[in-house]
Amino acid sequence: MRIDVVTAFPDVFEPIMGSAMIGIARTKGVLEFAAHDLRDWALPGVHRQIDDSPYGGGSGMVLRPEPVFEAVDAVSSMDARPPFVILMSPQGERFTQGRAEDLAGRDRLLILCGRYEGFDERIRSLADLELSIGDYVLTGGELAAMVVADAVTRLLPGVLGGETSIEDESFTTGLLEYPHYTRPAEYRDMDVPEVLRSGDHGRIARWRREQSLLRTARRRPDLLEADGIELTDTERRFIDRALHEHAEDE
Numbered sequence: 001m002r003i004d005v006v007t008a009f010p011d012v013f014e015p016i017m018g019s020a021m022i023g024i025a026r027t028k029g030v031l032e033f034a035a036h037d038l039r040d041w042a043l044p045g046v047h048r049q050i051d052d053s054p055y056g057g058g059s060g061m062v063l064r065p066e067p068v069f070e071a072v073d074a075v076s077s078m079d080a081r082p083p084f085v086i087l088m089s090p091q092g093e094r095f096t097q098g099r100a101e102d103l104a105g106r107d108r109l110l111i112l113c114g115r116y117e118g119f120d121e122r123i124r125s126l127a128d129l130e131l132s133i134g135d136y137v138l139t140g141g142e143l144a145a146m147v148v149a150d151a152v153t154r155l156l157p158g159v160l161g162g163e164t165s166i167e168d169e170s171f172t173t174g175l176l177e178y179p180h181y182t183r184p185a186e187y188r189d190m191d192v193p194e195v196l197r198s199g200d201h202g203r204i205a206r207w208r209r210e211q212s213l214l215r216t217a218r219r220r221p222d223l224l225e226a227d228g229i230e231l232t233d234t235e236r237r238f239i240d241r242a243l244h245e246h247a248e249d250e
């Protein structure tokens with residue numbers, strides 16, 4: 001997979017995209033990554049202008065279309081594979097694990113970061129997809145682009161050690177993950193549940209499934225109503241009973 005980013009702040013990417021798991025993915029050659037400086041395609045002139053005041057008046061500056069269109073042309077042609085172009089914006093589709101899986105299956109992504117008070121509306125026509133990482137406004141698309149690159153990279157084959165750690169985790173199963181424990185068995189009056197120390201793999205698997213169901217029911221009941229979630233009648237009854245008992249405890 002190759003990911004290119006077009007941004008007015010390319011330097012902010014290297015600390016994140018060069019370390020930990022993403023850095024290893026790049027060293028292994030699973031991920032090729034490059035952040036390109038939008039100013040390389042600035043308007044001619046000493047000021048290397050990339051933005052301008054808005055038509056119709058108002059405060060702030062708006063990203064001009066020419067640098068972005070030229071950057072997309074130039075960066076696209078750096079590789080034979082045509083990129084899937086993503087525009088980061090708070091007006092986009094909400095980013096989810098399902099979308100991360102879809103993007104991880106593509107050969108090449110080109111991510112455009114919005115900046116300043118906004119960008120010229122014509123820039124939208126460059127994008128195959130507009131993505132938001134949540135209902136809040138960041139100062140620019142850079143952090144959002146790194147969130148997307150991180151979530152996608154960890155799904156690439158060979159990046160995480162065991163693929164089962166992905167299969168079990170929150171949002172892949174549609175449920176929140178069960179609690180994890182490691183040594184010591186007792187710490188500050190908090191004990192590791194006995195079942196996890198029992199060595200009984202059947203009991204452990206049942207306990208983990210129940211914990212996932214309970215957590216999801218209590219913290220994110222909306223996930224249990226989502227399409228594609230598969231619960232048995234017994235599991236539905238277990239959740240109802242547990243929530244009912246829990247309500248009586250309070």
Ligand code: ADE
Pocket residue numbers: 088089090114131132133134135136137138139140141144
């Ligand atoms: N740019 C500014 N805010 C954003 C958000 N929430 N998601 C994606 N890009 C953004």
